[in-house]
Amino acid sequence: MTEVLNTAPVNTRVVAVANQKGGVGKTTTTVNLAACLTQHDQQVLLIDLDPQANATSGLGLPLQEGASLYRALLGHGSTIDLLQPTMVPGLDIIPSELDLAGSEVDVARQSNYLHCLNRALEPLIMAGRYHLVLLDCPPALGILTMNALTAAHGILIPMQCEYYALEGLSVMTRIVKQLRDSGANPRLEIEGILMTMFDKRTRLSGEVVDEVRKHFGDAVYETTIPRNVRLSEAPSYGQTIIEYDKHSRGAKAYQAFADEFLARAQLAHPAG
Numbered sequence: 587m588t589e590v591l592n593t594a595p596v597n598t599r600v601v602a603v604a605n606q607k608g609g610v611g612k613t614t615t616t617v618n619l620a621a622c623l624t625q626h627d628q629q630v631l632l633i634d635l636d637p638q639a640n641a642t643s644g645l646g647l648p649l650q651e652g653a654s655l656y657r658a659l660l661g662h663g664s665t666i667d668l669l670q671p672t673m674v675p676g677l678d679i680i681p682s683e684l685d686l687a688g689s690e691v692d693v694a695r696q697s698n699y700l701h702c703l704n705r706a707l708e709p710l711i712m713a714g715r716y717h718l719v720l721l722d723c724p725p726a727l728g729i730l731t732m733n734a735l736t737a738a739h740g741i742l743i744p745m746q747c748e749y750y751a752l753e754g755l756s757v758m759t760r761i762v763k764q765l766r767d768s769g770a771n772p773r774l775e776i777e778g779i780l781m782t783m784f785d786k787r788t789r790l791s792g793e794v795v796d797e798v799r800k801h802f803g804d805a806v807y808e809t810t811i812p813r814n815v816r817l818s819e820a821p822s823y824g825q826t827i828i829e830y831d832k833h834s835r836g837a838k839a840y841q842a843f844a845d846e847f848l849a850r851a852q853l854a855h856p857a858g
């Protein structure tokens with residue numbers, strides 16, 4: 587477990603990184619945004635909510651039985667006991683492992699099943715040791731993603747620059763509206779839309795970004811993440827892009843994105 591900070595408690599913002607579409611850059615964004623934010627003196631917790639455990643292995647952690655949030659989601663044991671440090675100072679993780687796959691069924695049996703993650707995170711948020719909790723969601727709108735969206739203040743949606751991007755987005759925005767309107771999570775905001783895997787050699791990438799901006803305006807971050815092979819190599823070394831190649835285009839893009847993410851979050855929520 588990480589050291590208890592001696593500093594005053596801070597306000598914690600919970601952000602779900604979600605898109606039901608697979609392979610759009612959710613995990614790459616979660617891991618590298620988290621790493622870049624620590625360079626701004628932010629204490630960050632990454633919770634790997636995907637049974638694929640890509641964020642866990644991408645940060646160089648082994649899969650450990652019982653290390654995931656699975657039991658805590660069912661109300662057993664303390665979430666705080668699950669915190670683990672990573673190699674990145676200022677970044678902690680609650681890793682994933684295969685157990686988490688079972689939670690789709692087991693959590694669904696709980697009363698008030700959409701709020702299991704909310705309940706599990708409560709003591710952490712009360713303790714006020716993290717500025718940001720980032721939830722890396724699986725590529726489905728199942729129980730885990732819905733729990734993440736119920737517990738979050740904001741949803742960050744990574745979108746690949748490709749055809750059909752807009753259709754996927756409208757599914758996500760409809761879910762956000764449903765969660766708000768049903769009262770399951772009235773505070774849920776769209777934190778922002780991040781365009782990923784931008785390929786400047788094709789016209790398509792530019793056209794997709796223009797189209798998404800036309801519909802979603804300022805919700806789309808100014809920063810776009812380029813397609814960059816270094817970003818896809820880093821996880822196989824268990825490293826973030828900052829450790830693996832901080833001079834790469836991918837690293838510079840995620841640093842610029844972290845600046846923008848922070849500026850926007852502070853503008854909207856100046857306290858904390």
Ligand SMILES: Nc1ncnc2c1ncn2[C@@H]1O[C@H](COP(=O)(O)OP(=O)(O)OP(=O)(O)O)[C@@H](O)[C@H]1O
Pocket residue numbers: 607608609610611612613614615636638640723724725782783784811812813814815817818819821836
């Ligand atoms: N900007 C990028 N440039 C090049 N490769 C990238 C980039 N972003 C992500 N990738 C690669 O694309 C693949 C999918 O990315 P990633 O795992 O982040 O997506 P995901 O949305 O989390 O996927 P899943 O839905 O399976 O969880 C990975 O192999 C990753 O290394």
Ligand SMILES: [Mg+2]
Pocket residue numbers: 612613614636640723724
């Ligand atoms: Mg992923």
